[in-house]
Amino acid sequence: MLTLILLLFPALAAALILAVRGQQSKQIALIAALVELGLAGYVFFTFVPDANAQFGFNYPWLAPAGSKVGGIRFSAAIDGISLLLVVLTGLLAPLIVLSTFRHTYTRPASFYALILFMEAALMGVFTAQDGFLFYFFFEAALIPVYFLAAQWGGENRIPVTFKFFLYTIFGSLFMLVALVYLYYQTQTGNVLAPHSSAIADFYKLSLSPTAQTWIFWAFFIAFAIKMPVFPFHTWQPDTYVESPTPATMLLAGIMLKMGVYGVIRLLLPIVPGGVELWGTTAIVLAVIGIVYGAIIAIRQRDIKRLIAYSSFSHVGLMAAGVFSLTTAGVQGALIQMLAHGINVVGMFFVADIITSRTNTRLIDQMGGITRYTPKLTVYFMILLLGSVALPLTNGFVGEFLLLEGVFEYNNVLGAVAGLTIILGAVYMLRLFQKTMFGKVTDVTEGFHDVSGSESWVFIPLCFMVFWIGMVPNSFLKLTGPAVDNLLQFVK
């Protein structure tokens, strides 16, 4: 039942904001997001660490009324794999809302309502237990963020976000075909509802190698575009740059995790044969993306674009780890999703603070900010260390496990993927050095340090960086049983 509340509450709050309108939208959105965080926190602390799905509900949707199984069902629950993402969504939403407190957006009611609608859809994606419900939320999450980006974005926003929208929806249409196909393969033995779209029932299918290949690619394209994995990433940098910062945070912090989550939840267990055949291809693409993204990031002059490419590079490593089919790889991906969400939202917020005060995104024109900003320097440094995977920070746990997973799969690929740590340090430290150190320039003269609501965004983020970094077990123990169960099943 709790899952149902998690799904409905943000949507209802969004409706309330639209009904009330006016300038209180911000505050209502923040309160709603905090309540949702409280619910997610309750789930986190009361979750029983075993492989079972908990807090669930299950109603017939396109199925005979009153039936318990079969048909298309409105069913969702939280298990070890969903848990961290639910927590991530719950944690980031209030911070994203809070990060906008210094800005005034036109038509605030629609703006904040869209953020909350997005949160509801994301919660749906991460908890859905039915294939079609998953697809439903997967698409539904796209619409609010598209409107956010296209309405409040930068100058070139219309063509850029349209490309993003078409690209991702095009990918997920293939997933729809795969899901419909799978649906007709299931047999429930019930005359009224002969097929079932429960994800658990998809797991039980034994498909022919040809079917496995087709479905593998249908799913892979959908998820690879969302993440994005090389060579499906071309929509990403422009969209991140043109979107308003809250939309970028939603995209990079949470939405790209939908792709990784989809691979873990659907692709691996449904078509293990397809993964066996094509997994290497997927890992190679992911590893190319890691190195390619990192190299491009080193050359960037635009601060937002730099972070966009770094995010592309990081998600490549997650994809590689997941396809390695090792416990370390999948565990690493789960914890890295949480860690990366925290770091990237923090980084984009730093970028937003810097660009809104200097009115430029070009790092060549900046310098010496640290002279005016002791607090920002500390927050920025902590998040940056998390991003470059320094031990005792959150990035280290995730990347270490991921690299271990890829190494286990193949030494050479592991070594190449390992470059991410070095290259990541290069571009991140370059960013830090160019903006914070050096001579004060015209644009950075008299830079105001962070204060008030801005600090309250950074403090929880920095706290999480250390919590995950120092006590990773408090998260890993929750996901462990579900991951073991999943991998056992895949093999």
Next chain:
Amino acid sequence: MLPIVLLSIFGIALLFLGFLKSKTILLPATLLFLLIALGASFLEWNKSYLYFGDMLLVSNLAIVFTAIVLVSAFMVVALSGDFLEDEMAQPAEYYALLLFSIVGAIMMIGYENLIMLFVGVEILSVSMYVLTGSDKRNLRSNEAALKYFLMGAFATGIMLFGMALLYGAVGSFTLMDIKGYVLLSHGQPSLLLYVGLLMVLIGMLFKVSAAPFHFWTPDVYEGAPTLFTAFMSTVVKTAGFAALLQLLSVAFSAIYGFWWAVLAAITALTLLAGNLTAAYQNSFKRMMAYSSISHAGYLLIGLAALGQQSRQALVFYSLAYSLATISAFGILLLVAKQKTNDGRPDESYAAFNGLARQNPLLAFILAVSMLSLAGIPLTAGFWGKFMVFSAAIDKGMVWILVLAVLMSAVGIYYYFRVVIAMYFRDGASERIHVAPFYRFVLITATVLTIVLGFIPGLFQGLV
């Protein structure tokens, strides 16, 4: 059966009401007549009857299709308030013709005898030829009417020829006799039957604007007054597909292997022609014409994959499509009236620029309707596509499905252009005054679209 009689009487009654000095009674009277017909059609629920010596069948399926037609007609008529302001218009005749054309549509839905199909098609078509040309001062409207009439007459001729050939093969016009003949021929029916079937199919596919018989559609849809375009693209299409479903599932299901391939090829062609051409349009109305061709393609998938799923898929798809199309045309009517281009209403995408600023409700209604037509989840259109795709997968028609999916992506492109124009582009837009009843109808269509998007099983028990 009852609606046919009632609507014919009501049509004549409307003509007499036209003698009255005050025209204000016409609109409410027509709406009332349609409601009565709708209620009357459900009197025969769960009672299957054959009428007029096996000419006409009333079944639950036929009633559901009839209801969709009547509801669509009700909404279109409800959006027709402008007639009364236009001095050149003859509202009584228009409304009477609309009612007569619905009589034709209901005959097409429930025919048991090919003669009845022909009569229904003719009643519907002739009314539409006249209504297409009803904007007498507009050259485009005249051109459209002539084009529609010439090509439509040809198509009807071909269809009639096909029926004659079928009669030659079978010796009867009733669907049951044809079915019996096909079954007894052990897979080797006379060549006349094949040729006849093909010709009847061509005639019907022309009416539902499937490629390659679609060339009349864009010009006619664009030239006709918007209101009748809305009527054509919903009522005519629904009735046409109901007729095709009846023909193929009752009479010819035994030679599925023969017509399956023909329909599949036409489906593929229709999907390609409709979607790819729609993407190049700059006029919203013309885009809607091509969009109606593309939706004929999706509906044809449901027919080509004839099976248990098809009925439900076709019913749901027609309903979802009609709701979305009517609200789209309803908004177009309002918006085009505000802006003129060379003295004509501006029907291009640009007319929608910045609509959301001043008219958030209208923009929202059109956005939902576009989302539904594009088949995005949370709307009825998604489930329509879903059901059609399910039917195709059930029959193993994967290649057609892949094509349909690719074309849906193209569809999203052109449907979203208007959403972008409304929400993200700037434009001088004034607050548009909408009559309360007009607004009520649009909102009802939108709410239904969303409700069906969340609860697709709402009318599941009916079919």
